[in-house]
Amino acid sequence: MIEVVLRAVGRSYGNRSAIAGVDLEVRTGEVLALIGPNGGGKSTLLLIIAGLVTPTAGVVTRTRSDARIGLITAEPGLYPSLTGRENLRFFAGLHGLDPLEVDRRATVLLGGWNVADALDRRVAGLSSGTRQKISLARALILSPQILLLDEPTANLDPEATGAIHQALRTAADAGTAVVLATHDLHAAEQVADRVAVVAGGIRRIEALGGPRHPPLPTRLHTWYHEAVP
Amino acid sequence: MRPVWRIARREWMEQVRQPGALLAPILTFLVIDGVVAAVALLLGQITATASPDDLLARLGVQATVLTGAASLVVHTHAFLGFSQLIGLCAVNAGHAVLHDRQLGTLSFLLLAPLRRWEFLCGKLLGSTAIPLIAGSVLNLAGALVLATSAPTAAAGAGLLPTEPAWWVAWALGCPAWCLLVSAVATVVGALSRDVRSAQQAVWFVLLFSAVFASTLLTAQMAAGPWAELAVAGVGAGGTIVAIATGAAVLSRDLWR
Numbered sequence: 001m002i003e004v005v006l007r008a009v010g011r012s013y014g015n016r017s018a019i020a021g022v023d024l025e026v027r028t029g030e031v032l033a034l035i036g037p038n039g040g041g042k043s044t045l046l047l048i049i050a051g052l053v054t055p056t057a058g059v060v061t062r063t064r065s066d067a068r069i070g071l072i073t074a075e076p077g078l079y080p081s082l083t084g085r086e087n088l089r090f091f092a093g094l095h096g097l098d099p100l101e102v103d104r105r106a107t108v109l110l111g112g113w114n115v116a117d118a119l120d121r122r123v124a125g126l127s128s129g130t131r132q133k134i135s136l137a138r139a140l141i142l143s144p145q146i147l148l149l150d151e152p153t154a155n156l157d158p159e160a161t162g163a164i165h166q167a168l169r170t171a172a173d174a175g176t177a178v179v180l181a182t183h184d185l186h187a188a189e190q191v192a193d194r195v196a197v198v199a200g201g202i203r204r205i206e207a208l209g210g211p212r213h214p215p216l217p218t219r220l221h222t223w224y225h226e227a228v229p
Numbered sequence: 230m231r232p233v234w235r236i237a238r239r240e241w242m243e244q245v246r247q248p249g250a251l252l253a254p255i256l257t258f259l260v261i262d263g264v265v266a267a268v269a270l271l272l273g274q275i276t277a278t279a280s281p282d283d284l285l286a287r288l289g290v291q292a293t294v295l296t297g298a299a300s301l302v303v304h305t306h307a308f309l310g311f312s313q314l315i316g317l318c319a320v321n322a323g324h325a326v327l328h329d330r331q332l333g334t335l336s337f338l339l340l341a342p343l344r345r346w347e348f349l350c351g352k353l354l355g356s357t358a359i360p361l362i363a364g365s366v367l368n369l370a371g372a373l374v375l376a377t378s379a380p381t382a383a384a385g386a387g388l389l390p391t392e393p394a395w396w397v398a399w400a401l402g403c404p405a406w407c408l409l410v411s412a413v414a415t416v417v418g419a420l421s422r423d424v425r426s427a428q429q430a431v432w433f434v435l436l437f438s439a440v441f442a443s444t445l446l447t448a449q450m451a452a453g454p455w456a457e458l459a460v461a462g463v464g465a466g467g468t469i470v471a472i473a474t475g476a477a478v479l480s481r482d483l484w485r
Contacts, residue, residue: 051340077336077337082246
């Protein structure tokens with residue numbers, strides 16, 4: 001099933017074009033990785049899919065107008081003076097979730113990542129990895145139909161990075177449409193079903209079928225450098 | 230209304246946990262009301278101890294000076310009370326959305342099924358609650374001191390809690406104008422790209438509007454409760470218009 005369709009989508013900031021002529025489909029149960037250089041328009045594309053940025057050209061169509069969207073960014077985007085639990089209750093509450101249900105889901109998710117104690121500590125005192133796990137929990141607690149991740153593992157250690165990759169793969173397998181914007185070609189190769197190279201538009205898009213082992217990274221590097229010299 | 234309450238409550242919680250946010254309005258009004266109350270009590274003491282044989286008293290000079298000073302104290306107290314309260318509320322509200330932009334929480338708020346007016350109202354109520362409560366309580370305490378001191382009680386007819394107009398001004402007029410100026414400041418702050426431009430824009434808005442609103446609220450107290458009620462009505466109506474306009478402006482593309 002297709003969740004979001006973009007046709008000839010573009011966004012300009014003044015005279016500068018961030019992306020142009022993007023045709024893309026975001027599909028249920030699939031991880032789509034957006035790779036590309038800094039300033040290539042990956043984040044803009046992600047925000048257009050989220051509905052947070054209005055395109056200046058083209059059309060964005062959502063199959064479900066009320067689709068719940070989970071978002072994870074490089075900065076966790078949490079209130080530092082509030083505890084993990086208060087942050088999760090607040091954001092999930094805006095989506096209409098009951099606080100007790102939020103607590104239950106948060107305990108399961110954060111417990112699985114061995115950071116359940118973060119629920120009752122103020123975010124200001126938590127490590128960046130733990131903050132990012134709370135941010136991930138905020139997105140997953142909503143049981144989103146669309147999960148968007150913008151460089152979610154920037155500045156994280158391999159353990160936290162692995163937990164996030166595992167979680168987004170699990171979410172996709174459960175039927176969520178996942179879009180991951182990343183610089184990390186290795187991560188893209190590990191978790192994505194399709195990879196799009198974004199540099200002012202979509203330069204190339206490929207499905208990653210078959211077993212996930214070398215020489216796929218070599219193929220990805222070759223594609224990337226062909227698309228972005 | 231639940232989203233409004235949730236956003237307002239979170240704003241409140243965050244401010245309560247930041248000592249600076251809590252102390253600034255309390256200290257501001259402690260200083261204003263403390264100084265004014267001390268001067269009022271001093272004037273009362275001078276009047277009580279003035280000798281009937283005093284030359285200045287016999288010439289009427291002392292009475293004129295004392296009455297003028299008492300009147301100045303009462304008017305200054307009212308004007309400073311209104312203007313500082315409007316200013317503190319507007320500064321808090323002007324930073325409310327920008328704070329979320331800085332923390333990176335704005336995207337997550339905008340993803341929620343939340344109408345822009347709900348977002349604005351929540352921010353507005355949450356960010357103005359502490360200054361409004363602290364300012365109103367401490368101002369009432371200061372005004373009660375003025376009302377019990379003979380010179381200021383005599384000179385400040387219409388501007389003290391002994392008059393219904395005072396209660397209308399503080400219970401309705403001042404909160405309404407605080408919300409109006411704060412609503413404009415919230416939208417201006419939300420449209421700003423960084424802290425410096427937000428501060429400059431909010432200062433521009435609040436300087437003129439705080440002086441205007443405080444003058445209006447102070448002047449109309451002497452005209453009676455109905456005049457003060459009309460001022461409050463203008464403030465409340467203006468707040469609704471400001472929120473509606475702000476919601477329309479922000480709905481285009483708040484995220485940048």
